[in-house]
Amino acid sequence: MTASLILAIMVLPTIVGVSGETISAVPRDYKEAALALGASKWQIIRNVVLPLSKSGMLASVMLGFGRAIGETVAVLMVAGNVAMVPTPPWNYLAPVYPVTAVIAMQMGEAAVGSLEYSALFGLGSILFIITFVVNTIADVIVRRGPATRGVQL
Numbered sequence: 001m002t003a004s005l006i007l008a009i010m011v012l013p014t015i016v017g018v019s020g021e022t023i024s025a026v027p028r029d030y031k032e033a034a035l036a037l038g039a040s041k042w043q044i045i046r047n048v049v050l051p052l053s054k055s056g057m058l059a060s061v062m063l064g065f066g067r068a069i070g071e072t073v074a075v076l077m078v079a080g081n082v083a084m085v086p087t088p089p090w091n092y093l094a095p096v097y098p099v100t101a102v103i104a105m106q107m108g109e110a111a112v113g114s115l116e117y118s119a120l121f122g123l124g125s126i127l128f129i130i131t132f133v134v135n136t137i138a139d140v141i142v143r144r145g146p147a148t149r150g151v152q153l
Contacts, residue, residue, distance in 0.1 A: 015061055056142060062135070
């Protein structure tokens with residue numbers, strides 16, 4: 001639980017920063033056009049700004065998620081470093097041994113060429129694939145956004 005909170009706090013600046021850039025990239029002409037039509041500021045935000053920046057905000061969440069997957073040190077320090085699966089498996093408050101922590105803690109002790117050494121590289125490959133998929137999905141979401149519909153952000 002503590003590691004989850006630490007990771008949430010660590011990725012929050014990434015999410016807020018990218019989302020803020022996306023919101024500020026909405027063309028001023030769109031906002032002024034809505035204002036000229038009599039829309040209130042809240043209506044402009046709800047009906048113009050948020051729909052145009054939705055894909056960028058979703059991509060920022062995906063990028064934050066990708067960053068959280070790769071964080072090792074914070075998880076090592078607060079997750080408990082317990083080499084076991086919680087019983088029952090849905091117990092989110094039990095200490096666990098995250099994959100990044102397994103790699104960081106056991107790589108120095110693994111003999112080159114051993115099964116453990118190969119397994120650690122396999123875990124690293126799995127983390128790489130997960131991060132690659134998350135970033136690819138975020139890229140697809142950004143490309144589907146308003147920029148592909150004629151709005152230049």
